[in-house]
Amino acid sequence: MTKTVLITGAGRGIGRQMVLQYLAKGAKVIACARTVSDLDDLVAKGAEAYPLEVTDLDAINALKASLGDRPIDVLINNAGIIGPERQAVGDMDIDGWRQTMEVNVFAPYRVSEALVDNVAASDHRTIVMLSSQMGSIELSTSSDRFIYRTSKAALNQVMNCLAIEWKPRGIRVISTHPGWVSTDMGGSAAPVTPAESAAGLIAVAEGVTDTSSGRFWNYDGKEMPW
Numbered sequence: 498m499t500k501t502v503l504i505t506g507a508g509r510g511i512g513r514q515m516v517l518q519y520l521a522k523g524a525k526v527i528a529c530a531r532t533v534s535d536l537d538d539l540v541a542k543g544a545e546a547y548p549l550e551v552t553d554l555d556a557i558n559a560l561k562a563s564l565g566d567r568p569i570d571v572l573i574n575n576a577g578i579i580g581p582e583r584q585a586v587g588d589m590d591i592d593g594w595r596q597t598m599e600v601n602v603f604a605p606y607r608v609s610e611a612l613v614d615n616v617a618a619s620d621h622r623t624i625v626m627l628s629s630q631m632g633s634i635e636l637s638t639s640s641d642r643f644i645y646r647t648s649k650a651a652l653n654q655v656m657n658c659l660a661i662e663w664k665p666r667g668i669r670v671i672s673t674h675p676g677w678v679s680t681d682m683g684g685s686a687a688p689v690t691p692a693e694s695a696a697g698l699i700a701v702a703e704g705v706t707d708t709s710s711g712r713f714w715n716y717d718g719k720e721m722p723w
């Protein structure tokens with residue numbers, strides 16, 4: 498049966514590439530972006546476009562109302578931010594930290610909670626979080642991007658709790674590291690292209706099992722340390 502995939506933050510970067518590659522595989526793709534016109538060319542290629550500012554609970558509820566009880570095989574919480582300029586001890590932007598947690602932690606939780614029945618009604622029953630190796634405590638030998646690191650570490654625990662919570666419903670929830678990717682966030686020096694990252698992430702999402710749920714996966718299929 499044709500898979501239905503929902504991707505947040507689909508207007509650019511890794512999210513956009515995942516839309517393109519899922520469309521090429523014949524999936525139905527529900528692409529979400531806060532500026533829906535960013536999705537025009539993706540709509541021309543077959544995607545459906547929905548407005549979604551992920552920190553806006555009304556927008557999440559409106560998306561849920563539009564989708565009704567439609568099954569979603571793969572829900573990809575991709576939208577994320579690197580956080581504010583000031584992320585150094587002694588010069589910490591606490592309001593910016595709060596906002597980063599809104600986007601990178603609370604929003605993926607809320608979107609997942611709002612759409613869990615849609616995921617449960619599907620065949621593949623998979624939720625993917627776009628985390629980062631910078632959220633790994635074991636791999637953090639630097640405090641650079643302090644706020645971003647803490648947000649992705651928290652996201653990993655959100656993922657773990659949801660995987661436990663929804664296991665009885667047959668839902669698999671994973672965190673992923675997309676590589677260091679040459680997007681607006683990753684910068685032009687990054688060694689992994691958005692297309693390479695998206696291909697790897699899709700392979701990880703498609704290969705998810707009950708056993709791989711609740712764990713943290715690199716885009717190349719290797720497991721990441723916490």
Ligand SMILES: NC(=O)c1ccc[n+]([C@@H]2O[C@H](COP(=O)([O-])OP(=O)(O)OC[C@H]3O[C@@H](n4cnc5c(N)ncnc54)[C@H](OP(=O)(O)O)[C@@H]3O)[C@@H](O)[C@H]2O)c1
Pocket residue numbers: 505506507508509510511512530531532549550551552574575576577578579600627628629630674675676677678679680681682683684687
């Ligand atoms: N690039 C890397 O090297 C790298 C490494 C590790 C993890 N990641 C993670 O991978 C994910 C995608 O990153 P990327 O490199 O593709 O980043 P990007 O090029 O900066 O794109 C970020 C996407 O998230 C969307 N977004 C941000 N805040 C949003 C909000 N409040 N509501 C709705 N959408 C929002 C953006 O939409 P607008 O266009 O409207 O701003 C954009 O589509 C992020 O979660 C990031 O943390 C990236």
